[in-house]
Amino acid sequence: MSHPRDQSNNLRVDRLVIVSNRLPIVLTKGDLGDWQVQPGSGGLVTALAPVLRDRGGLWIGWPGTVEEVDLDGLVAIGSQDAGYILKPVKLTAEEANQYYFGFSNEIIWPLFHDMQSRCNFDPAYWNMYQAVNCKFAQVIAQNTGMNDYIWVHDYHLTLVAKELRGMELECKIGFFLHIPFPPLDIFIKLPWRLQILRALLEYDLIGFQTTRDRNNFIHCVEALIKSIRYDTRRQVSTITVPNREIRVGVFPISIDFNEFARQAAAKSVAERASLLYEAIPNCQIILGVDRLDYSKGIPEKLQAFRNTLERFDDLQGKVTLVQIVVPSREDIPEYRELKTEIEGLVSEINGKFTQPGWIPIQYMFRNLERTELLAYYRAAEIALVTPLKDGMNLVAKEYCAAKVDTNGVLILSEFAGAATQLRRNSLLVNPYDIEGVANAIHRAYNMSRDERRSRMRRLRKSIQKRDIFWWVDSFLGQPLPIR
Numbered sequence: 001m002s003h004p005r006d007q008s009n010n011l012r013v014d015r016l017v018i019v020s021n022r023l024p025i026v027l028t029k030g031d032l033g034d035w036q037v038q039p040g041s042g043g044l045v046t047a048l049a050p051v052l053r054d055r056g057g058l059w060i061g062w063p064g065t066v067e068e069v070d071l072d073g074l075v076a077i078g079s080q081d082a083g084y085i086l087k088p089v090k091l092t093a094e095e096a097n098q099y100y101f102g103f104s105n106e107i108i109w110p111l112f113h114d115m116q117s118r119c120n121f122d123p124a125y126w127n128m129y130q131a132v133n134c135k136f137a138q139v140i141a142q143n144t145g146m147n148d149y150i151w152v153h154d155y156h157l158t159l160v161a162k163e164l165r166g167m168e169l170e171c172k173i174g175f176f177l178h179i180p181f182p183p184l185d186i187f188i189k190l191p192w193r194l195q196i197l198r199a200l201l202e203y204d205l206i207g208f209q210t211t212r213d214r215n216n217f218i219h220c221v222e223a224l225i226k227s228i229r230y231d232t233r234r235q236v237s238t239i240t241v242p243n244r245e246i247r248v249g250v251f252p253i254s255i256d257f258n259e260f261a262r263q264a265a266a267k268s269v270a271e272r273a274s275l276l277y278e279a280i281p282n283c284q285i286i287l288g289v290d291r292l293d294y295s296k297g298i299p300e301k302l303q304a305f306r307n308t309l310e311r312f313d314d315l316q317g318k319v320t321l322v323q324i325v326v327p328s329r330e331d332i333p334e335y336r337e338l339k340t341e342i343e344g345l346v347s348e349i350n351g352k353f354t355q356p357g358w359i360p361i362q363y364m365f366r367n368l369e370r371t372e373l374l375a376y377y378r379a380a381e382i383a384l385v386t387p388l389k390d391g392m393n394l395v396a397k398e399y400c401a402a403k404v405d406t407n408g409v410l411i412l413s414e415f416a417g418a419a420t421q422l423r424r425n426s427l428l429v430n431p432y433d434i435e436g437v438a439n440a441i442h443r444a445y446n447m448s449r450d451e452r453r454s455r456m457r458r459l460r461k462s463i464q465k466r467d468i469f470w471w472v473d474s475f476l477g478q479p480l481p482i483r
């Protein structure tokens with residue numbers, strides 16, 4: 001992999017410092033109270049690990065536990081396994097509660113997904129969010145030098161650059177927002193809108209998933225902060241505020257396509273996929289894979305499936321929806337209520353339509369092993385990815401990568417960031433339009449093999465071309481303004 005930033009005229013960067021809410025390790029407590037460290041998985045770690053190993057660097061974040069435990073020792077083991085240094089930011093239970101569950105997930109998350117009525121604008125959350133961002137900045141300042149490039153990830157850490165500038169750390173700092181950025185009329189509901197916007201302008205480069213998000217951000221800056229100039233004609237635009245420039249760009253995140261395709265093609269996955277086919281005979285499998293979150297539109301999806309069975313009764317006994325829900329944020333009451341709502345709908349639909357030998361919905365609420373997830377991707381003729389709003393949605397890309405036989409249809413929400421890239425060859429739907437989604441399911445079910453294959457081939461080609469390595473390279477390769 002090349003790193004154009006190293007060859008540019010830019011300041012020579014010595015090391016890359018990744019900062020994210022969570023460190024890429026998983027700490028688990030055994031039955032005897034002993035702690036285990038496992039490496040984290042996921043596209044971001046896969047893509048960044050080689051860069052960190054090659055040019056040296058570190059990853060700073062919260063190890064994910066507030067328990068009294070020898071964090072330094074455990075993290076040191078994690079560093080050894082990873083091949084690069086991990087540095088923990090230690091949080092107390094109260095800090096984790098108010099900064100993470102509170103400000104990040106009860107304010108920014110719902111607001112940035114256009115769901116302001118779900119926000120709990122508690123001022124105590126804001127105070128703790130500032131304090132924890134400051135704590136992150138202190139750990140960064142203690143562990144970095146002038147020539148390091150600091151790359152901060154996501155909505156938990158919007159204030160880090162501002163804190164670092166306050167400590168007179170003048171190195172280059174980039175920021176990538178994994179979730180959407182809302183339009184002005186929603187963003188201005190945030191009581192701390194000016195503080196957050198001004199803090200974001202302390203980064204040198206801000207990356208968004210889509211042009212929509214980038215433009216929303218620029219409109220907010222234009223409306224709320226005076227005397228700025230900008231130009232949105234390019235993939236990366238420049239905002240000029242008094243005395244300095246900030247680059248603001250579009251960098252759609254992706255997956256390690258080749259690795260997904262390779263693993264999906266393995267014999268063990270093919271065998272598992274055949275077992276799934278045999279267990280659901282004479283049916284096309286429609287697959288939903290979502291983290292437990294109201295932004296993912298799971299109840300709406302179940303209603304659309306019910307509508308499909310009601311309006312297209314020839315599909316009864318011919319399609320099975322396999323809905324996998326990954327446990328998430330269950331400490332927040334709204335997430336527990338959502339789980340109850342989903343389970344109620346599943347049992348209502350199954351109660352109404354089940355016939356001897358056919359159950360319309362198979363529902364799973366758990367984490368799956370990679371091989372099992374890939375087997376479901378391979379076995380499903382149709383993927384139903386219908387978030388109400390989503391930064392990108394990697395499940396849509398993973399499904400296509402794993403569909404090595406190309407016999408699959410992707411039904412995709414127009415409000416997922418992934419729709420920008422995949423709109424032409426998926427069936428694009430409005431997830432709020434129950435009948436529209438049902439029509440798309442009917443169309444996907446009846447789509448000819450040739451049409452499925454040619455659409456899926458094009459989807460796969462486009463995802464392979466812009467994979468996670470392309471994403472890392474294009475962010476890190478971006479020339480930064482001189483400070």
Ligand code: ADQ
Nearest residue numbers: 178253289290291324326366367368390391392393394395
């Ligand atoms: P998420 O909201 O978590 O990410 P998404 O992009 O769909 O959403 O990623 C989910 C990940 O979880 C996928 O990699 C998937 O493989 C994995 N997963 C799903 N079901 C699983 C299961 N049952 N067992 C194990 N793993 C499972 C946020 C934003 C997104 C953005 C990403 C990356 O909300 O919009 O795409 O960050 O920027």
